[in-house]
Amino acid sequence: MTQTDLSWVRTEMAQAMPAPAGERGLVAWVRKNLFASVGDTILTLLGLVLVALILPPIIDWAFVQAVWTGPDRTVCATIAQGGIQPDGWSGACWAFVNAKFGQFMFGRYPLEERWRPILVGILFVALLAPLLIPRVPHKGLNAVLFFLVLPIVAFILLVGGMFGLPHVETPLWGGLLVTLTLSFVGIVVSLPLGILLALGRRSRMPVVKTICIVFIETIRGIPLITVLFMASVMLPLFLPAGVTFDKFLRALIGVSLFAAAYMAEVVRGGLQAIPKGQYEGADSLGLSYWQKMYFIVLPQALKLVIPGIVNTFIGMFKDTSLVYIISMFDLLAIVRQNFSDASWASPQTPASGLIFAAVVFWLFCFGMSRYSMFMERRLDTGHKR
C-alpha cells in the first residue's frame, strides 16, 4: 500500500469571478425591479401607461405651452375667448402669477411699507437657519432671539404705529404673510400650551385632569371651521358690550387653541412612553414636580415625539388655509380672490393660480417633514432595539 497524500490545501484565494451577466448591469436591474414575475410585468406596464397618460400633458401644459409674461388676460385666452392664443390652445398662465406676485406674498399691505414684511422675512430666515443646523453653536441665545425677541420685533415692524412707523391694519395683510404669521404664532403658542395640557391630563388632580380632558376632546372632536366660526361669530357675543378683538387676533386664538389640543395628545404619547423608573428616580432625588418635568421627563418625552410634533405643525400650516371662512386673505384665499379680477379672468387662470399655491404649500410642508426625519435620525440615541 503506497500512501499518497491526497490532501490538498489551497494556499491562495481563488480569483473572484464577476457576477453572471444576467445578475448585473441595467438589464438585471430592470428584470429584478420591473419584470420579476408575470404579475410584476403587468403592474409595470400599467404603471407605464399611467405615467404616459399623466406626465406628458402636465409637462406640455405647465412648461411647453405656458405663458410666462404678459400684461393682461389676452395672453392667456384663445382668440375665441378674446385673446391672442390660437384656438384649442391650453397652457398654464404663469403671467397671472407673475403679475399678482406681490399681492400673493403681502396681500394689500401698502406698497411703500412692503420693506417691513420683507425685513421680517429676512430676520426670520437669518434666525431660523442657524437654529435648524445642529453644528452652529449658541443654540440657547438663538432660541431666545427667535422665540422671544423676533415676535416682538416682527410685531412692531408689521403692525407699526410706533417708532414713526405708520400703522398698518391687519385687514390689509394677506397672502403668504398671513399664512406664515398665523402658523408661526400658532406654533410658538401651541407647543407650550399643548405641553401644559398634556401634563394636566396626566395630573393626579381630578379637577385639573377633567378640565384638560374636556378641553382636548372637545376641540379634537370638532372641525377647525367650527372653531373659527365660533371665534368670528360667537366670541363677540361672549365679551362685554363694546369690547371687540381684531379679527386677525381672533383667528390666531382659534388656530392656536385648535393646534394646542392636538399637540397635547402628541406630547401625552411621549409622556406615556417614559418608564415609571424615570419619574421615581426624579422623585427620589427630591426634585419638585416642575424640576422633574423640566429636567428628566420632558427632554426624553419630547425627543420621542418629534415626528408627531412636526406633523402637527404641518397640519396647522395647511389648516391656516381655512381662515378664508372668516374673510381673511391667506395665500390660498388671495389667489382665489384674484380669479375674479376681470383683467385676468381666463379659463387657464384658476388652475395656474391653484397650482402656484399648491407648490408653495408643498415646498413648506415637504421641507418640514424632511427636516423632522433628519432630526429624528440625529436624536435617535438608541431607543430602538
Add this chain to the structure above:
Amino acid sequence: MGFAQKIGQRAQTTEKGLRVMKHIAIGILAATTMGLMASAASAASTLEAVKAKGFIQCGVNTGLSGFSSPDDKGEWKGLDADFCRAVAAAVFGDGTKVKFTPLSAKERFTALQSGEIDLLSRNTTWTINRDTALGLNFAGVTYYDGQGFMVNAKKLPGVNSALQLSGAAVCVQSGTTTELNLADYFKANKMEYNPVVFEKVEEANAAYDSGRCDAYTTDQSGLYGIRLTLSSPGDHVVLPEIISKEPLGPAVRQGDDQWYHIVKWTYFALLQAEELGITQANVDELKASGGPEVKRVLGQEADTKLGTDLGVSNDWVVNIVKAVGNYGEMFERNVGAGSPLKIARGLNGLWTKGGLQYAPPIR
C-alpha cells in the same frame, strides 16, 4: 450628593430664567392684546365711542363692484363705501376718517350686534325680521333694488324670460334674502330648479362663469356688477323679470337713537342736497349765495341748532357734500353713467323725477 446639589443649583438658576421668561411672555401677551384690542370702554353712546377712537368702523361687502370693492390700491370704492364716508364727514367733518371691515353675508349681523363695526353699509335688504328679531335699525334705503336673473345668451339662445328657467341650475349666495326669494318664486310658478348655493360671491361668480349653473340670481344691480367680472361679459344677459323688492340700506344697532338719527339724516341730507341742486362743486358758493332753504340746510342760518341738536356740527351737510357729493353724484359716480355699470336711476331717482327717493325736510 454633589450631583443632586448640582441639579438643584441648575434647577434654581433655570427656574429663575423660567420666571423671567414668564414675565416677558406675559408682557408680550399683554402688549399684543392691548395693541390689537379695540376697547371702547362702556359703550354708552356710539357717537361718543366713535369720536373717542377718531374714526368710524364700517362694515362693507368683500367685493361687489359699484357698491363696495377695493381698487388696485386697496381703496374702497362704491355707493356703500361712499355712504360710510358721508357719515364720517357728518361726524368729523372729514370723509376719510372711516375704516372698512369687509364682511361676508354670514358675518355681517354679528359684527354689527357685537360692536365690531359701528355701521353696516353692505347692500343689506331691509326686512321686518331684521328690524325685530335681529336687533337692527335700518336708516333708510340707499338703493331700491330687486332680484333678477342672468343667463348666458350664447349658450342658451332663446331664453329671454325667467319663466323659461324650469329645470335650470341656479347659482345663488347662501344666507341672503335672495336665496329665500328664489325658492318662493320657483314654487309660486310651479317650476323645478337646482339651487347651487355658495358661501361667497367670488365662489358663485366663478361657478357661474365656468358653466356650473345655467342662471345666476342676485339683486339686479349686483348682476350688472358681476357681469363685468366674467370672462366674456358680452355673452350674458340680465333677464327682465324682477322677482322681489330689495330695499338696500345702511343699518345700525338698536338702542342708540342718537347714532341712528345721525346715520338716517346723513342719508336724508344726501337726498336733500340733490333736490336743492347742491353739488360738490358749488357747495362753497351756495353757502353764501343760496336761497333761504339752501342756507338752512347748509347750516348758514343765524343761531341754527339743527346740526348740534343732532350731535354734529352745524355745517354737517356742507361736510357731507364736500366729501362725497350729493346722492345723485354718488350714484352716477359709482353705479350710474359715470361707472362701468351704467345703471339708470329708475326707482332711485328723486321723487320729483318719478323715483322713490324722498327726504323729509331739514328744518
Add this chain to the structure above:
Amino acid sequence: MASQEVLREEPARGSLINDPRVRSIFIQVVAALALILLIWWIVDNTIDNLQRLRIASGFAFLKGRAGFDIADSAIAYSSDNTYGRAILVGLLNTAIVALAGIITATIIGFMVGIGRLSNNWLIRKICTIYVEVFRNIPPLLVIFFWYFGVLSVLPLPRDSIELPFGSYLNSRGFYFPRAVWGEGAWLILLAFVLGIAMSWFVARKARQRQMATGQQFPVFWTSVALIVGLPLLAYVASGFPLSFDLPKKSTFNLTGGFQVKPEFLSLYLALSFYTASFIAEIVRAGIRGVSRGQTEAAGALGLRSGPILRLVVVPQAMRIVIPPLTSQYLNLTKNSSLAIAIGYPDLTAIAGTVLNQTGQAIEPIMIMMAVYLGLSLLTSAIMNVVNAKMALVER
C-alpha cells in the same frame, strides 16, 4: 414602637404650602373657581348682549319654516319644511360624504400603502410620489383642484360625454340610470338579506368544522353564490320587476336618472385622495411593524404568499394600523366641513345658512358642535369595537 407613635402624632413639619396634599387641593379649588368664574362671566355677558340687542334665543326657531331649498337631499325636503329638518338634511349629507370617503380612502390607502412596499420599482415610485404630493398640500386646495381644475372643465350638458350603460358625464355631474323597482321587488330584498344571513351561518359552520376536523370549506365562493344567486333567483321568480329610468337631455340639463352633483363628487374625491395618502403611510408602517420572522416562519410552515399576507401579516399589521386609522377617519369626517367652500350642503353649510336667516348665532353653532362631537364619538366607538376584536388575545 414609641418612635413610630411619635412619628404618627407629629405630621410633617413645615408650612402648609409645602404639603403636597394641601397644595393639590388648593390648586384644584383655584382652577375650579377660575373656570366657574370664566363660564359665569361668559354666560353673563352673552345674556346681557342678547337682551341688549334684542336677539331672539332658544331653540324655537327649529320649528320655523326654512324657506330655502337644498340641492342635495337624502330625505324629502322642500322650502316649506322646518329649519330642524334642513339641519337634519345637512347632517345626513355630512354622514353620506364621510362614509363614502372613508370607504374609498381606505381602499386607495391600502393599495398605495402596499404599493410602497412593492418589489416593483416603478410602482413603488408612483406610490411614493402620490403620498408625498397629497400629504403636503391643504385639503382645501385638493377640493378646489377637483372642483375648478377637473370637474368644471368637463363639457356642458348638451355635449355630455356618453359612457356605457346609459351614463353621462358633464360639468353638472355624473348621471347614471336609476333603478325603478316594480311590484314584488321586496322579494329580492328579502332574498338578499337571506343570502347574507345564510353566508354568515355557513362561515360559522365551516369554521367549526375546520377547528374540529381541519377540513376547509370554500366559504368565500359559497357566500358569493348565496348573496348574488338568491336575489337573482328571486328576480326571475317575481317576474323581472326592475326597470331603469335613463337620463335624457332636456333644455338645460339631463333629466331623469340618478345625478351625482359635482359638488359632492369633488368633495368626495378630494377627501378620499387626501386621506388615502395618510392611510397609505399608516398601512406601510403597520406592515413594516410585523417582523420578517413572522413571514419567514409562515413560509417555513408551507404557506404560500397569498395566505401568508392574509392570515399572518395583515392580522398582525391591523393591530398597529387601527388606532391611527381611527383618527384618520375622524379627520376625514371633520374635513368634510370644507364642503362649504364649494357649496355642497353639508351640516356646516346649512347650519351657517340657518344662522344667517334666523340671526341666532349661538344655537346653530351649538348644534354643529354637538353633531360633530357625536359623529366623532360614534366613529371612535365603532373603531374601538373593531380594535377589541383585532387585539392580541394573550393567554
